[in-house]
Amino acid sequence: MARFRGLRAATGFLAYGRWASASDGSVSAGLIYLDEAYDRTGANRQHVRMHELGHALGYSHVEGRVSVMNAQPRYEPTAFDRDVGVLAFQRPPGNRAPDVDPPATYVASLTGHGDGLTWSTPVP
Numbered sequence: 101m102a103r104f105r106g107l108r109a110a111t112g113f114l115a116y117g118r119w120a121s122a123s124d125g126s127v128s129a130g131l132i133y134l135d136e137a138y139d140r141t142g143a144n145r146q147h148v149r150m151h152e153l154g155h156a157l158g159y160s161h162v163e164g165r166v167s168v169m170n171a172q173p174r175y176e177p178t179a180f181d182r183d184v185g186v187l188a189f190q191r192p193p194g195n196r197a198p199d200v201d202p203p204a205t206y207v208a209s210l211t212g213h214g215d216g217l218t219w220s221t222p223v224p
Contacts, residue, residue: 101149101156103136114138115148117155120219130156147173 108114113135120129132152139145151173162169168177 101132101134101152103134103139105136107133107135108138114142115152117152118219118221119156119158121158122218127158130158132156144174147175150177 107116115135115138116131116133118131118133119127122128130153132149132155134149134152138148142148147168150168151170154169159169161171163171165180166175166178168175168181
């Protein structure tokens with residue numbers, strides 16, 4: 101997580117989150133970019149931080165229900181968010197919708213400084 105002076109002026113967004121996936125699909129790293137001025141004084145800065153942490157953990161935007169991961173970060177985590185988090189952390193790395201586990205469960209490891217990672221595009 102880092103604050104950047106002028107991020108909002110340059111991009112139009114208050115923040116970005118990104119995640120890196122290993123070849124097995126597991127999220128191995130995350131980054132959060134925050135607009136420095138907004139992060140110091142913004143009324144919803146805590147919501148923005150929670151939302152971007154979701155992106156850094158590999159979550160995308162949620163539509164159709166109230167969630168901390170709605171495209172406009174204005175909500176605290178809901179019961180839905182907590183339930184989804186519990187379920188996600190019970191699944192092995194590489195699990196894909198509609199809930200198909202990979203052939204073998206294993207622990208992903210990261211060597212070097214990002215070797216073999218694929219970074220997502222920045223998500224506001």
